[in-house]
Structure formats: C-alpha cells, structure tokens
Amino acid sequence: xxxxxxxxxxxxxxxxxxxxxxxxxxxxxxxxxxxxxxxxxxxxxxxxxxxxxxxxxxxxxxxxxxxxxxxxxxxxxxxxxxxxxxxxxxxxxxxxxxxxxxxxxxxxxxxxxxxxxxxxxxxxxxxxxxxxxxxxxxxxxxxxxxxxxxxxxxxxxxxxxxxxxxxxxxxxxxxxxxxxxxxxxxxxxxxxxxxxxxxxxxxxxxxxxxxxxxxxx
DNA sequence: CTCCCGATAT
DNA sequence: ATATCAGGAG
Numbered sequence: 418x419x420x421x422x423x424x425x426x427x428x429x430x431x432x433x434x435x436x437x438x439x440x441x442x443x444x445x446x447x448x449x450x451x452x453x454x455x456x457x458x459x460x461x462x463x464x465x466x467x468x469x470x471x472x473x474x475x476x477x478x479x480x481x482x483x484x485x486x487x488x489x490x491x492x493x494x495x496x497x498x499x500x501x502x503x504x505x506x507x508x509x510x511x512x513x514x515x516x517x518x519x520x521x522x523x524x525x526x527x528x529x530x531x532x533x534x535x536x537x538x539x540x541x542x543x544x545x546x547x548x549x550x551x552x553x554x555x556x557x558x559x560x561x562x563x564x565x566x567x568x569x570x571x572x573x574x575x576x577x578x579x580x581x582x583x584x585x586x587x588x589x590x591x592x593x594x595x596x597x598x599x600x601x602x603x604x605x606x607x608x609x610x611x612x613x614x615x616x617x618x619x620x621x622x623x624x625x626x627x628x629x630x631x632x633x634x
Numbered sequence: 635c636t637c638c639c640g641a642t643a644t
Numbered sequence: 645a646t647a648t649c650a651g652g653a654g
Binding site for chain 1: 637644
Binding site: 502541562605 | 650
C-alpha cells in the first residue's frame with residue numbers, strides 16, 4: 418500500500434480513531450497528580466490492570482509524596498513487587514518524592530522541564546502525567562503501543578521514542594495529541610495487538626500498510 | 635546496547 | 645518455552 422500524502426493519511430487515521438474510541442482516556446486509577454505519577458511509573462513493562470490492583474494499598478500506605486519519601490525502600494518494594502522492576506521503581510519513586518518535597522513544595526511539577534528532573538521520569542511518563550493530571554499538552558506519550566502502531570500504520574520509520582514523538586507531533590494537530598495517544602493505546606490493546614493483530618476486525622485495515630501481514634513494521 | 639523483573643497470553 | 649506488558653537509566 419502506498420501513502421500519497423502522509424499528513425492526510427495521519428488525519429484520516431485520527432478521524433477514524435476518534436470515531437471508534439470517542440471517550441478514550443487513561444486506564445490507570447488515581448485521585449490526584451501524585452497518585453497518577455506513581456501509577457504511571459509502576460506501569461512500565463506492566464499491564465495497567467495489574468497496576469490498578471496494587472495502587473490502592475500503595476496510596477493507603479503512602480497518601481502523600483512526604484509519606485513515600487520517608488518510607489523504608491523495602492516497604493515500597495514489597496507493595497509494588499507484582500508490577501516488576503520493583504527495586505528500580507521503588508528506589509526511583511522514593512527519590513522522586515524526596516525531590517518533590519524538597520524542591521517542588523510537595524506538589525508534582527507542572528512543566529516538562531521540571532518533570533524530567535525526577536528520577537525514573539522521562540518524556541513518556543511526563544507527557545502522561547502533565548496531560549491527565551493538569552491538562553497540559555506537552556507532547557505525545559510514546560509507549561510500546563504507540564510505537565508499534567505508529568510503525569505499522571506508516572506514521573514513522575523510527576525506533577527511538579523521541580523521534581517517533583517528533584514525527585507524530587508534525588502530523589497530528591496539537592489539541593488532539595492527548596486523545597490520539599489514548600485511542601492508539603486502546604486500539605493497540607484490543608485490536609492491533611503485538612502478537613496476533615486482528616486485522617480482519619480493524620477499522621483501519623484498508624489504509625494500513627501492514628494489514629494482514631506478519632511481523633512488526 | 636544491557637539491565638532491571640513479575641505475571642499472563644500464546 | 646517465549647513474547648509481551650502505558651519505560652528509564654547506566
């Protein structure tokens with residue numbers, strides 16, 4: 418399949434995704450920016466379902482960044498163990514909360530520049546938290562689903578998440594960045610799956626360069 | 635590029 | 645048995 422105009426190709430994908438998933442939003446449970454930050458950090462290489470299973474206890478035990486910052490790292494590790502990478506995540510969460518308390522007045526920062534200072538936080542996590550907690554549109558969160566679908570749909574040829582994000586930001590209108598990301602992720606989970614994509618049930622298969630083919634791309 | 639890492643789907 | 649899951653750091 419040949420893509421004539423990349424921009425109109427992207428806009429058609431966006432239009433259909435909006436139609437297919439009109440109310441797509443974040444699937445992680447949270448009540449405030451701090452809780453969202455914790456949930457997104459835990460979601461690395463882990464399903465959101467499992468994150469939502471452990472976060473109630475985590476938020477009960479550590480209701481604030483102060484509580485997390487002052488907790489023994491071993492206690493954090495035990496609560497988040499099922500999410501994987503638990504030693505890294507626990508160490509980063511404790512250090513990030515310490516920084517939030519000592520340098521950001523106890524509040525999760527509202528800017529990309531400040532978010533990136535937090536240990537364990539890069540653009541994907543920052544975009545996600547800034548948009549869903551504060552409504553700040555700072556970029557497009559490129560996770561494993563966004564990466565896979567962007568390549569399959571011919572929206573980027575890159576593997577590097579930062580380069581993929583730049584390609585997508587060129588193609589998608591800024592005010593749509595948030596919902597585009599959620600819709601792509603939703604579509605990636607339910608239809609355009611990593612292992613066995615359901616191309617015959619996909620509403621994009623007539624404009625997808627990878628439809629009914631095997632392999633990543 | 636490698637390491638961190640548990641749980642589920644295939 | 646192996647691939648995969650809302651990644652990030654050294």
